[in-house]
Structures are given as C-alpha cells and as structure tokens.
Amino acid sequence: MPGTELFGAEERKEIEDVLSTGILFRFNHDALRNNFWKAKDFEAEVIKITHAKYALAVSNGSAAIMAALAASGIGVGDEVICPPFTYIATVEAILMLGALPVFAEIDETLCLSAEGIKQAITSKTKGVCLVHMCGGNANMDEIMAVINHHKLILVEDAGQAFAASYKGVYTGLFGKAGAYSFDFFKIATAGEGGIFVTNDETTFKLADNFSDHGHDHKGNNRGMEKHPIIGFNFRISELNAAVGVAQTRKVPAIRLQNLKNKNFLQKHLSKTKGISFSKLGDEQGDSATFLNLLLPNTEIAMLVVEEMNKAGIGGFNYWYTNMYHFINQWDHIKNLNTTAKLAIEILGPPQDYNNLNLPKTQEVVGRLISFGIRCTWTEEQMIELTTNISSCVNKAQESVIAQ
C-alpha cells in the first residue's frame, strides 16, 4: 500500500483547498470555488502518467469498471470472459449490468491467457474483461490477436495496475475502456476513488453521462442540460479527488522505488531452491506493487504459509485459501445468492459455476504467495524479510522430503 505510506503535507494541502471554500461538488459554483477543481486535476494527473486521451474520476474502482463495461456496450445477456482470480468487483460489475461472467484460465502472468480466452469463446461472447493482477501486465500481443480475430470488446480492469504498462502502452488503454482503483490498498489512494480511461471520445462521453444520471455536461450549468441516456450516480467528491491529486503526483517516484525494492528482493530470493516468480507480459512495465512468489506446488506453498505464520512473518497473501480474490472462496457467486433476482438467474448461468474445469488456474494460484511491497522499506528490513522467507521455504521443502 505504497500511497498510504506517504500520506502527508501534500495531501493535506489539497484537502485544505477544498475545505477553504466548502465546495465539495465537482460541478458548478464557479464564483465560490476559488478556481479549485480537484476532480478535473485528478483526471489531468492520471492523463500525465498514462497518456490516456480521456479520464473520468468516479466514486471508486468498481464504479469505473461498471462505467467501462456499460460505455463499451455490454449489457443484459452478453457473455463476458473474465478471470477466476481477481478482486470480486470485476465479476460483480458484469453481473450488475445483467451480463454473464464466463470464467477462463489464467497463466503464470496471473492474468487471463490468450489460450484461456480462446477456449472460453462461444457464439454469445460479447467481450472480455481482462484484469491486470498484482501490479503486473498481461501478455497483450497474444491477447489482442484473439480479441481482434474474434471481434470482441476488450475492457481492462487495471484496478491494481495503475502506472503499469506493456511495451509503452499503459494498462487500461488496449481496448475500448479501462478502470483504475484508488481505494486504500492501491499504489495511490483517494480514500475511495476510481478512474475510467479510454482513447475513444464516444466511449468517454457515454461513461461521463452514465456516471452522473445521464447528464451530458454540455455548457457550464450541470443540472440544466440534457440527459441523453439513463445513468446512475458514480460521482467522486472533491475531497476524495483532492487526495487523489496529491497521491497521483507521487506515483512515478513510488514506482521507481518499488521496482528497486522488488529487484533487490528477487535477487536475494532467487538463490533459494524452490522459489520462482510470477511472469510479466512486459518486465519493463511492472508497477511493482507486489512480490509474487511461485512455489513448486500447492502442497509446498501451503507448508510455506504455515511456516511463515509460525515465524510471525506478516504482509503476505495466500489467495488460494485466504482471500476474497479467488473463485474457491466465491460460494455466493456459485450459488447466485442475491437480494433479488439478477438477469443471470432468469437467463441461466453460461457455465456450471460449481463444476468449473480450470486446472491451470488452480495450479498457479495454489503455488502463489504475494507480498505487498512497501516503498519505505530499508535494505536491512528487506534482507531480514528475504532471509526469513528463504528459511521458511527451506523448512517446508525439507518436511515434504521427510514424509
């Protein structure tokens, strides 16, 4: 959570600008706001980093994904291929729009693979919601070949991959639209916040209208304009946007420090037998928010987790059993537990969610242990951490051999 590590005077200054006027709303009130436009500034800072043509700040990353899917033309009955390893918001956004999630295989990039996408395509497939997991990037050349060949809509959930890129193009900008999250746990935080990005003007306008009750924002009196489409309220407040401005300015420096730390950690850990690392579509484009260890198999990974718990090593995620990010923990999705009927319950799920056959995903996530990289770590702290991890990995492997 590098952003939260660096919360300080810059964030306070941006918030105080807003407090000094009391204009917490991103539109109107020109005479009273002392020219403070924090949502607009937040969008401009994100554009500086990603070079997106259009950015729209919204209330959170989940809302940004919904806006991206909706603006891309995904709705009721459309099958959308998505990964079984992601933050649940990806799947929720698809379901809330009445679309039907189809789970496909990931690979060692921790993202959907081109092959996985290909195998999940049916005559009803409308799009793919690709997720760039754990700060990295997917194999975009291979994936775009499948997307283009089958004429699918690509939406990117880059909730965890703001400032990550692939061959110079930033995550979120390969398809129709993309989404970043600025919740409390990301490379930068707005407290709660999200950014929708696209390079397409029409898609931007649709997302902009969709995220504010359909208001078209033409002219300078929001509220008195036209409402070309039905929308909802996904607006961000000026207070959250203010934090987002200060935090986003820190991201290039955070990323460089995290890359240094990740290189240091990997160099030390790669000497230990049994430790390898997740792959990246493009090594140069990592946002380096996570150190992702791959152990030889699930049994050993589970023993390593046990050893690390015994040794009191914290700061890691074992997604396979512990976290809300993996399909094995999604009984509410498998059983379609809802407050009231969603479209999927009327249309029928596109797959038997209780009997999914995703062996590659089970194998990769079973082997995966991720550490959040801190940008404030000292070399001593990193040496202590890698020494402790290596010792736990060695113990786990010795205990397997002894069996």
Ligand SMILES: *Cc1c(COP(=O)(O)O)cnc(C)c1O
């Ligand atoms: C954090 C995250 C989200 C959700 O973002 P919020 O801002 O918490 O709504 C969506 N997708 C992924 C991959 C995430 O990591």
